[in-house]
Amino acid sequence: MSQFADRSELQLFRDNVKRYIQDKILPHYEGWEKAEIFPREVWNQLGEQGFLAVDVPEEYGGYGSNYEFSMVVAEEFCRSNCGALGGPMIVHSDIVAHYILNNGTEEQKQKYLPRMVSGECIGAVAMTEPGAGSDLQGIRTTAKRDGDDYIINGSKTFITNGQHGDVVVVVAKTNLDVPGAKGTTLFLVDSDTPGFSRGRNLEKIGLHASDTSELFFEDVRVPASAILGQLDAGFAVLMGELQRERLSLAISAVAAAEGILDETVAYVNERQAFGAPIAQLQNTKFKMAEMATDVRVNKAFTEECKRSFIEGTLDVATVSMAKLSTTEMQNRVADGCLQLHGGYGYMREYGVSRAFVDARIQRIYGGTSEIMKELISRSVLSA
Structure with missing residues (x-):
């Protein structure tokens, strides 16, 4: 079986994405730009259309397509000058979903991936911090062991899907005794976890309809099972x-x-x-x-x-x-x-x-x- 998509199937899918953008996105897009956020229900609609995390395997609620199909979605949204949706969809479908697919436990995959495909659960990555930018060596958010749990404290900024996100991949320092980016761990934090809060929707010069937020973690308690990948190997x-x-x-x-x-x-x-x-x-x-x-x-x-x-x-x-x-x-x-x-x-x-x-x-x-x-x-x- 070829690793690459059938060209005719890929074109049919592309035509479907184009029609959807033309009929359901473009008539509303300028209004969303002025509102500086698109409605949360758009994610559910994208999931219903089969446009989210399309290359997640069928066993986790996906379609078992390949990377080319996922890129058709990104291409057509960006080609249509709808980057404020295209970018967040890449974060959700091509970054967070694959963090979980490639590094998560079976329990994590079953919990999150089917709902990410449907649009019920939106993903975000919380790496960037106010004082460190994307420099992992400067990360100050910590996750300290407390029995079978970890307590997360810190803040993040410039987080795409920060307002709509339901699960956030949080980069935190778990070992303060080692230098630089060593000793960091990724945690899957649900947005309804006590101590987690969203700051304001940040004002940007572009991508206005894309929500970009500050996130705060104040004594956020998560179980060790929330670790994504290995401890200290983020x-x-x-x-x-x-x-x-x-x-x-x-x-x-x-x-x-x-x-x-x-x-x-x-x-x-x-x-x-x-x-x-x-x-x-x-x-x-x-x-x-x-x-x-x-x-x-x-x-x-x-x-x-x-x-x-x-x-x-x-x-x-x-x-x-x-x-x-x-x-x-x-x-x-x-x-x-x-x-x-x-x-x-x-x-x-x-x-x-x-x-x-x-x-x-x-x-x-x-x-x-x-x-x-x-x-x-x-x-x-x-x-």
């Missing part, structure tokens, strides 16, 4: 899942760039200046040629990485290259497309303005461009 779990996370972000970056480029093609063919469509101006022609080439080259690379990931051969340096290259490209394309829209590109009524501000975070989360360069350089210079 860093290894996080590192083991980074390839999928960064590749998913790279693929979504290409899709977002494709979407806004298509929209700009239509705009420059319609917009008149100096008595003709601006598409006839040499600057427009050259700029569109540059951006189309940029998108296509990056797409080819992400397709190569996708094949490697499915085959189990994708390495850290290569996926770091993909994340770096595609997200930088997405920002170049969003900026170039906005420029071709002229003053209208700065108006919220035009989708390019949203694509521009939404793109900016891609160079930061999932590992900054600077961190990607550091990881790539280690591989290059050790060769």
